[in-house]
Amino acid sequence: MLDVKFIRENPELVRQGLINKNSQDIVDEIINLYEKRRTLIAKTEELKAKKNKVSAEIPKLKKAGKDTSNIFAEMKQVGDEISQLDGSLKEVEDNIENILRSTPNIAHESVPVGKSAEENVEVRRWLPEGFSFDNDFKVLDHVELGKKLKLLDFERGTKIAGSGFPLYTAKGATLERALINFMLDVHLQKHNYTEIMPPVLVNRDSMKGTGQIPKMEEDMYFIEKDGLYPIPTAEVPITNIHREEILSEKDLPIKYVGYSPCFRREAGSYGKDSKGFLRVHQFNKVEMVKFSFPENSYEELELMVKDAEDILQALKIPYRILMLCTGDLSFSAAKCYDIETWSPAENKWLEASSCSNFESFQARRANIRFKREANKKTEFVHTLNGSGLATSRLMVSLLENYQTPEGKVIVPKVLQKYTGFEILD
RNA sequence: GGAGAGGUGGCAGAGUGGUUGAAUGCGGCGGUCUUGAAAACCGUUGUAGUCUAUGGCUACCGGGGGUUCGAAUCCCUCCCUCUCCGCCA
Structure with a gap:
């Protein structure tokens, strides 16, 4: 499996490497998916951080005898949002994984370029x-x-x-x-x-x-x-x-x-x-x-x-x-x-x-x-x-x-x- | 094939639905002590992702799914391991 980060940092080298290996060029697709993934991670992690923070407060509030029903309702919604984002994220990650698993290794620079x-x-x-x-x-x-x-x-x-x-x-x-x-x-x-x-x-x-x-x-x-x-x-x-x-x-x-x-x-x-x-x-x-x-x-x-x-x-x-x-x-x-x-x-x-x-x-x-x-x-x-x-x-x-x-x-x-x-x- | 038990950090082994990434022990690393070593004591000790990155956040307690405001802890499902019985090179 090729390294996504390496692909991202050396797109042209990988592109040429795949062509030399008679393989499909997946460079742009991977880079796009990777960007998508990063955006989704940022969003979902922000919500998770919020969820964790609030969850830690709840026992204290309960102990103090406060009413928590609005918080529950709000967190329920946050939870739904998270699972939705996680779903999309999983989809993107599976997609990346599948592409990379089917993509061959690229050759070392000392290897002669040739078709067959x-x-x-x-x-x-x-x-x-x-x-x-x-x-x-x-x-x-x-x-x-x-x-x-x-x-x-x-x-x-x-x-x-x-x-x-x-x-x-x-x-x-x-x-x-x-x-x-x-x-x-x-x-x-x-x-x-x-x-x-x-x-x-x-x-x-x-x-x-x-x-x-x-x-x-x-x-x-x-x-x-x-x-x-x-x-x-x-x-x-x-x-x-x-x-x-x-x-x-x-x-x-x-x-x-x-x-x-x-x-x-x-x-x-x-x-x-x-x-x-x-x-x-x-x-x-x-x-x-x-x-x-x-x-x-x-x-x-x-x-x-x-x-x-x-x-x-x-x-x-x-x-x-x-x-x-x-x-x-x-x-x-x-x-x-x-x-x-x-x-x-x-x-x-x-x-x-x-x-x-x-x-x-x-x-x-x-x-x-x-x-x-x-x-x-x-x-x-x-x-x-x-x-x-x-x-x-x-x-x-x-x-x-x-x-x-x-x-x-x-x-x-x-x-x-x-x-x-x-x-x- | 039949019956049962169980999968938690490098290993061993706790674990209550709510500051548990996880007690405790062993091992590893660093230190104190010592001429040196051992012992003792103190500290430290996972992997990965992500970001405005000498720091923050997120995820991970066999895999996947579910219940819940919140799951290592409850439910479903799959996988695996072990023990006993049977069979057998």
Whole structure:
């Protein structure tokens, strides 16, 4: 949620920011509503002050045996007036709230302006030693490898649940679990995150807090009977850990990492990238979440990207980093890097991670604040999160990059102690 | 699923329809005492909105609504938590 005061003080900057994000310009409307609100508050509070003052006098008058019936009549009228004004005020405030909740964050100044994904900027790439984009044998794609080596069974997954619900079997399941454990261990031991195992169903307030609701509601599963949402990412429960809290200065920065399955309806995206793992309704992800001081959240973002890169370098999987342009940024993000891993069979890069700084956008929605020792005033923290990483796309790249000409797959060295085997055959 | 209890400040825990933003205790912060510390004592200690702003005013006792001149206190409604029983990984 954007800050009304910030909008008021920087109308042109916000206006341009919203245009850059392909969003509706709500600046003038908000400013008008805000002025309306202030006028109403002034009026209603004046009456309330009067009411309180008179109310305090009444017991004294009664004690003195005076007649209070005129006062009662007068105050009755004041009371009616107040409730009328309060009604209008609530209307205006709801209006402001609704508009702001549906308005996206604006991008950081370092983000390139652009309309769509085509204008994202590659900032760097990393290729393992000896890597080549050309293979001297015919590479199999992950679906073929999964079938041949009995690692993945998409048909039976479909039978059990539906299309897009992968079934991992035998060594495929073990490899998946190994990946998750390996990634968690690196973040815990090397990068000093605190491990979280969150609920995978969350309530509506949590979904609102991180910004999935109202704009993305169609993409979420929803269990109507209990009013709960299966999480689309662990970002939701983990960021909401500190919803409605005031943290102290010494708590920050907070770095959490957690594994969870993720559930996405992917409504309207059928037919696009639908093969195998490329777009699924359920996948596994290790998620990093940070709560940071406002002044260094961008340094924290860079560090978070490096934390994710560390995993890929250890696995020796080729990847590149994109800085998303303004038009491709998600609703809540102010800046975002995507990490894409190479798929030799698809002959393209696949998004395996997304690391974002939301600045105070989520914190304001979820009311996550902190207080500095020297200062009485509370401030909103900055929240960040990033996949570290999602296993499905990563698994595609892993299987395809590690395949041998015979159609077997070598287990990456660092995973071998987790899998207990060195080759998938 | 059945029965009951309850939601009050960082925590614990009072609370009468009328100077209750809220007793008391603990914790936190500041101070006195002390070589230092503890103890003791004194003081202080919520969040937000708004304004003609080293101050004033308003709101907040789970959420929403109602009764009343006046509601933490009465009524309605929703939500949540806990205990016991049943079922169960």
